Amino acid sequence: MRQQRGSSVDGASSEVSDGARRSAGDRDRFAQRLFTSLPSRYDSLGKLLSLGQDRRWRSAMVDHIVPARPRIMLDVACGPAGVTLELADRTDARIVGLDLTEPMLRQGVANVHRAGRDDRIGLVLGRGQQLPFPDATFDALTFTYLLRYVDDPQQTLGELARVVAPGGVAASLEFFVPPDRFWRFWWWGYTRLVLPIGGWLTGGRGWFTVGRFLGPNISGHYRRYPLPWLIAAWKLAGFEHVGVRLMSLGGGLVMWGTRREDDGAPSSGAEQPSPTSGPTSGATTDATGDR
Numbered sequence: 001m002r003q004q005r006g007s008s009v010d011g012a013s014s015e016v017s018d019g020a021r022r023s024a025g026d027r028d029r030f031a032q033r034l035f036t037s038l039p040s041r042y043d044s045l046g047k048l049l050s051l052g053q054d055r056r057w058r059s060a061m062v063d064h065i066v067p068a069r070p071r072i073m074l075d076v077a078c079g080p081a082g083v084t085l086e087l088a089d090r091t092d093a094r095i096v097g098l099d100l101t102e103p104m105l106r107q108g109v110a111n112v113h114r115a116g117r118d119d120r121i122g123l124v125l126g127r128g129q130q131l132p133f134p135d136a137t138f139d140a141l142t143f144t145y146l147l148r149y150v151d152d153p154q155q156t157l158g159e160l161a162r163v164v165a166p167g168g169v170a171a172s173l174e175f176f177v178p179p180d181r182f183w184r185f186w187w188w189g190y191t192r193l194v195l196p197i198g199g200w201l202t203g204g205r206g207w208f209t210v211g212r213f214l215g216p217n218i219s220g221h222y223r224r225y226p227l228p229w230l231i232a233a234w235k236l237a238g239f240e241h242v243g244v245r246l247m248s249l250g251g252g253l254v255m256w257g258t259r260r261e262d263d264g265a266p267s268s269g270a271e272q273p274s275p276t277s278g279p280t281s282g283a284t285t286d287a288t289g290d291r
Contacts, residue, residue: 057173057252058083060245061142064171064256066090070139074098074163076128077146081108081121083173087142088117096138097123098131129156136165144173148221153230157237164259170239171256175218176227178250187251191215230255 062083065073070093075084078097087095099105105123112121126132128146141164147153164170178184196212225233227244234242239257246253 053248053252057247057254058086058144060247060254061144061171061173061256062086062090064243064254065140065142065169068140068169070168072096072138073140073142074131074133074138076131076141076143076160077149078108078123079104079144081111081123083142083144084108084121084123085111085115085117088115088120093120093140095121096133097121098126098128099123100125100127129159131159131163133163135162136168137163139165139168141168141170142172143170145175146172147174147225147230148217153225154233154236157233161238161259166259166261168259169256170259171254174253174255175214176246176250176253177219177222179246180250183249187249188215188219191218227253 065087070091073087073091073093073095075081075087075095075097076099078084078099079101081097084095084097087093097105097108099108102125105125108123112118112123124132128143129150129152141160143160147156150156160170178187192215195215231242231244234255234257238260240260242255242257244253244255
C-alpha cells in the first residue's frame with residue numbers, strides 16, 4: 001500500500017502518512033516492538049485482556065464525545081482504528097487517527113477501507129507526545145492505552161490539550177487496577193498467570209510477551225500515577241469538568257473533560273500534581289459490570 005508524505009486533516013484520506021514521524025525515545029521504541037507483530041489480532045487481544053469488556057469500555061468513552069457533535073476530531077493511539085471507526089459510526093465528524101506503530105496503521109487502513117469510511121477517516125503516523133498539528137485544530141479528541149507508554153504523562157496531556165479548541169471535549173480509555181482488595185486479588189492472578197498462558201495458546205510468542213508485560217506495567221503505572229494524580233494532571237493540562245468512571249469492577253478506566261475556554265496554560269509557577277493515594281471524589285464507579 002502506498003504511503004503519502006505529509007499529513008492532511010482536511011482531505012481525510014486513509015493513506016498512512018510518515019510526515020509526522022519523529023525521533024522516538026526508549027518507550028516509543030519499546031511500544032513499537034511490543035505491538036508490531038499484533039495488528040491483525042489486536043482486537044482479539046483486547047477482548048482477552050478485558051475479559052470481553054473492551055467494546056463496552058470503548059462505547060462508554062465515545063458516549064462522552066457524541067453529545068458535543070464535533071466536526072473534526074483526533075483519535076490518538078488509534079491502533080487498527082477500532083475506536084476511530086466507532087466515532088465515525090456515531091458522529092458526523094471527519095476523524096484523524098494517529099498511532100506510533102506503522103503495522104497497526106496499515107491494518108487500520110484496511111479496516112477503514114473495508115468499512116467504507118475512507119472519505120471521513122485519515123490515518124497518520126506520529127507520537128502523542130509531539131503532535132504534528134497546530135494549536136486548537138480539533139473539536140474533540142480521544143486517546144486509548146497511551147499514558148503508560150510515555151516518559152512524561154503530564155507533558156503528554158498538555159500536548160493533547162494543545163490541539164483541542166477551547167470548549168472542545170476529550171475522553172480516554174485505559175486499563176486500571178481494581179480498588180477493592182477482593183477483586184484486585186483475582187485481577188492480579190489473571191494478569192500474571194492467565195494472560196501470559198492464554199496469550200501463548202491463542203497467539204504464540206508475541207501475545208505471550210504482551211500478556212506477561214501488561215499486568216506489572218499497569219500496576220507500576222498506578223503506583224507512580226494514582227487516580228487523584230491523573231485527575232489533577234488533566235486539570236493542569238487545561239481541562240475542566242474532569243470526570244472518571246471505573247468500569248467492570250475497576251478493570252477499566254474512562255476519563256473525560258472539557259478544554260477550558262481560556263488558553264488553558266498553567267501559570268509559570270505551576271507544579272506538576274504530587275502523587276497521592278487518597279480517595280477520589282466525584283468518581284462514578286461501574287461496579288456491577290453489566291451496564
